[in-house]
Amino acid sequence: MIERVVSFIVDISVRLRWASILLGLALTAGSIFYVANNFAITTDTSQLISSDLDWRQRERQFDAAFPQHTDTIDIVIDGKTPELTEAAAASLAAALSESKPDPFQIVRRRDGGPFFEKNGLLYLSLPELKETTEGLIKAQPVLGTLAADPTLNGLAKALSFVPLGVKDDRAKWSDFDKPLGALAIAIDDIMAGRETAFPWGQLLTGGSPNPSELRRFLEVKPVLDYSDLQPGADATALIRETAKRLGLTPENGVRVRLTGSVPMADEEFGTVAEGAAINTAVTIAAVLFILWLALRSGRIIFAVLVSLFSGLAMTGALGLYLVGALNLISVAFAVLFVGIGVDFGIQFSVRYRHERFNKHGLRDALIAAGKNAGKPLALAAAATTAGFYAFLPTDYRGVSELGLIAGSGMIIAFLTSITFLPAMLSVLNPPGEPHDVGYQSLAPVDRFMARHRHGILALTAIGVVAGLPLLTKLEFDFNPINLRSDKVESVSTFNDLMRDPLTAPNTIEILAPNLTDAKALAAKLDKLPEVGHTVTLASFVPDHQDEKLAIIRDAADLLGPTIEPDEIAATPTDAETQTTLRDTAKAFEDVSKLPGAPPLATHMAATLRKLAEAPVDARAKVEKALLDGLKLRLAQIRSALKAEPVTLENLPPEIIADWITADGRARVEIGPKGDGNDNANLRRFASAVLAVAPEATGVPILIQESAKTVVRSFIQAGLLALVSITIILFVALRRISDVLLTLVPLLLAGVVTLELCVLLKLPLNFANIIALPVLLGVGVAFKIYYVLAWREGETSLLASPLTRAVMFSAMTTAVAFGSLFFSSHPGTSSMGELLALSLVTTLAAAVLFQPILMGPPRNAAKHENEKALQTEP
Structure with missing residues (x-):
């Protein structure tokens, strides 16, 4: 059924080749126009997780209560003497407050001013x-x-x-x-x-x-330009220019650094973009070289690349339409599309070359390629799409949006491979194939593996099982700061502040109905052994004043x-x-x-x-x-020496506004006891506070809850992907044994990948964990190709044209993924590293393990007879 439908579509595309090409080019041009006018990306890592979750709503409620502390630039001023530091802070605050035309909503001293x-x-x-x-x-x-x-x-x-x-x-x-x-x-x-x-x-x-006397802080809330990919760039540039004009430089004994949510987001985008042009150029050159080795025809390569670019443009436009703005994870859809989408083009083209060698005629070879490759490509596209779509119902918004875009891209890649690509090949008319495209030199390896099948299976099982205890040591890096480059000023400054317990932002915040309740809650929390200190507005009224x-x-x-x-x-x-x-x-x-x-x-x-x-x-x-x-x-x-009694009534308005909302709600700040940077200590701290005040929020809670959400999302998506892929395979293959032959190597590759993560000391994190759904997508595609070829009676899988297509497809995917590894952005780099590792295990499981697991094909005799007929003169 699928074979007939695909071959029919290929036939129509070839017959109406110019109409197909013009339609494809028109859709491509429209997509490029849409992307150019609607491209948007957010670097706010807090938006990677759904805002509908209870703990995210508490976070949003607190931010709404004290909006002056959101979207800010924190200016850290270090001086060689207290006098230099204080003078620098005062002069910079005054200069920024007088800047015109009002680029800042708020400029304030966090630790100074006339009151203190x-x-x-x-x-x-x-x-x-x-x-x-x-x-x-x-x-x-x-x-x-x-x-x-x-x-x-x-x-x-x-x-x-x-x-x-x-x-x-x-x-x-x-x-x-x-x-x-x-x-x-x-x-x-x-x-x-x-x-x-x-x-x-x-x-x-x-x-x-x-x-503490050698450091001062300014907090600035800038007017942001959201039409710019770096909304705070103008504000940070003005601050730096002002500091330089005032002579606040290291040469004069003062260092001014910027951190906070605004510069961290801006510099993170800059880090992601850094070197992107060079990496892209090198990747394209490498992909072209691999395609040449695989296809040996400039015309075929051109057709594959045009089809791939067309699909990428359409996927980008559809993705922006569906999600509005890309995030730091969903932006990887382009690499995934190139890495996985090119597989469809290579599979169809290699199959076409094989059919061209057997049938010689261009149109007949294209239709035969559609018929013989149609079912594997359709199943691979369906299974890959299901693997990505499995993340749609999860709360991990970053990967959910990636799954939506990449899954939709797999459908587009499949459709362009059976319409636009054959139409292009029909027009370009590549020359005939003088030789078959398989690896006949690997036939002895096929025979060796068949003879020693049981021994190889046993050794593989022993090796994998022996490595299972390693999974207990698998690490997950829950700190989102580690996804950012510590070479940029905002992150290095943030890390510097984290080393000082007095400036580390690892505090928990609670909104109490009023100050009386806040004081009572603070007194209760002070008794917890995990709590180091509590602060309310009442804390600003000194004790023993008389x-x-x-x-x-x-x-x-x-x-x-x-x-x-x-x-x-x-x-x-x-x-x-x-x-x-x-x-x-x-x-x-x-x-x-x-x-x-x-x-x-x-x-x-x-x-x-x-x-x-x-x-x-x-x-x-x-x-x-x-x-x-x-x-x-x-x-x-x-x-x-002119100090006067301090009461709640005569505290400065800006201090009161930091701790009491307009409707009377009061803020309680709780700091941890012990190492504020130790994740285990923060976990105990967060759990203890939540047990007393379930309405609490703050960095320690956000990190712990984020980790739980991500792990839960991947378990949920993994199970959903496994179930949906199993259903798709069963509907297509109609045999439980064949479904298992497809899934077992896939699961094996996943286990081995995680074992290697432990051995290579590569922790999972919020970014690189997307390698796991990609492993499902790429892995199930490769394995479907082999299972269907085996069902057709192929006896020498390594020597067949299929292995050539899989090998070069994997190499192309590896280059695409590997380009991420060289990114200046640590999160993106770790993503590329784990993607490349998972690809290696997936390829090994498909090419080496799966043929051994399947054993002799059921229709071997039939396949050998057909092969003999094809080779007769």
């Missing part, structure tokens, strides 16, 4: 606050001198208190060892023209800066007149500065001669004397490099 500058001391613990204020009080003479004269002259006067205090036994060298050493080195470097930085906290309070404010007021009473003098000294002349530098250098020289004086005293004396004798512009350079940071530090101290 004024009340930051209240958020320290009591011991930390006491230590900080005591350090400031100790530095009172230095602070007072510098506040009254914030110049190089004032700095030299302030430094003179050090040798004076040591000489009078009111200070020890150990109190100044680190800050004075750093200051001397900084001055030496500036005069030598080297990059340097000096943290003023070391000199004023004696403490080294905390890592005690802390008393300590701050005492420090302010002591330091206030010192750091806020009634008048600032007149700007000294350069001569006055030189004199002060020489006097201070002399003071250090004098104490350096005392017993127990460290080398630092001599070093400081030499540095100050050298600075005094240097040209005037050298002193001006040192003053600017050092004193700008001092002025900022003094301003921060003045502001911090």
Whole structure:
């Protein structure tokens, strides 16, 4: 039945060859036009899973409650000193806020601004606050001198208190060892023209800066251009240009990096596109070479390529019509179409060459090829389509859309192979075939495998079974970040933040009906051993405020007149500065001669004397490099000593908006205890929180639920594909034994592929797992070809033209899949790697294992008689 229908279609296409070709070209042109005007791709990996799932709806509900934190650019500013970092953050925030015409909806400081500058001391613990204020009080003479004269002259006067205090036994060298050493080195470097930085906290309070003091964050919500494949490209370019214009560069001691959902999505698309043109050109060249080896005719190759390109264009147009926008997984449909769709063209063309050798006439050979290849091609197309369509009902949207497009593409590839391709061959009229296209040299291998069939089957079974324990060690990488290239700035910055528990985004979020409920829930969650901390809006009201404010007021009473003098000294002349530098250098020289004086005293004396004798512009350079940071530090101290009581009512509106919605719902943030990057720890953390608050969302929950959804989807799709393919095979083959002969090698290839993944340390992930449905598609096609040839009585399968078609089809598919392996995008590369591996196992199962499993064909005698008749003169 199928053979007659296909041969009839081929006959009509050949008879009406010009009409068939024009129709095919018209559909191709229309498809190209549609693709060019409707192409869209989304790089948002969160959209790879259905938004209808309960945990996805919780995520969307939370994002809708706090939209200011979605589609953002996170600016990470690292400086060599706290002063440089703070100044950079303030200047960049101001410049971006003033950008016109309003490219940003929101520009805000995440960890600074007037509120925290004024009340930051209240958020320290009591011991930390006491230590900080005591350090400031100790530095009172230095602070007072510098506040009254914030110049190089004032700095030299302030430094003179050090040798004076040591000489009078009111200070020890150990109190100044680190800050004075750093200051001397900084001055030496500036005069030598080297990059340097000096943290003023070391000199004023004696403490080294905390890592958190050297990093600041800005959060920017840009206006996105969704008509662009990289919607945030203009915004990120403006941020980079602004930072460069402000001199916020590594050469000036500041590094500005961008991360967040917007730059990560934009740079991921750039990574996917990187090298795509070269990879495509190399792939096309390799495919052409393989097609030449398989078909040995430029005209046949041209017909196959035109048919393939036509089918690809139509599949692309249909895919965009069906899904609207491609995703990072469904975009692979093009490679799958080339890899699998070309199989149909090669199978038909090799069969045509075989029939042309036997029948000689062009039209008769094409019709005979349609008749003899029709059933295998139709079954292969149906089974492959069923394998891809099995993903349609799953919640893994990325692969579901890929299945829809690729499955539809298999139907298109089949139809073009029996219509457009034979019409093209009829017009091109390739020359006749002087030799058959099989591999007669492999006939001895066929006979050897037939003689030792049982032994080979036994060894294969033992090898596969012995490898089954490996499946218990099969890994699934649930982290979507690992699908992105860590060579791009957004991802490398994100990974950097992940290494710091204070900045890692592995927190869980909950929306409570109100702040009272949020506080009660936070108190309950704090008792869980898996929880490290909880935060609500109430957390921004510091504890022990009365005690802390008393300590701050005492420090302010002591330091206030010192750091806020009634008048600032007149700007000294350069001569006055030189004199002060020489006097201070002399003071250090004098104490350096005392017993127990460290080398630092001599070093400081030499540095100050050298600075005094240097040209005037050298002193001006040192003053600017050092004193700008001092002025900022003094301003921060003045502001911090004016702290006032903090209540829920006087918190800044932007902080309230981060934790309370307009309708009164309150946010609870929960952080994990232990390693926030350890997947097992996060799994325990997420499970513990969900047991208390099933409405929770956040990165740990999203990762765990995503993993469950993907695994469930593949189990569901695998079973559905297996059932549907079995039904198709049974309807066509009518024998349960023949169905099993088709499926057993397919399952064997799947098991071996997973065993090799363990041996090669190749974990499954959200992207490369699509190799499994592809294995079903390619594998069942190859196996159907062999089962049908075996049913027709073919006794020497390896030597037959079928093996030539399968081998070269597999090579073409391998090249198409292998091109993905060389992608700069890790997810795409891992996809290509596993696709190539699954293809190798599938090919081995089809070419080597399946003939042995099937054994001698039932109609061997009939086939040999037909073969003899065909070879008679």
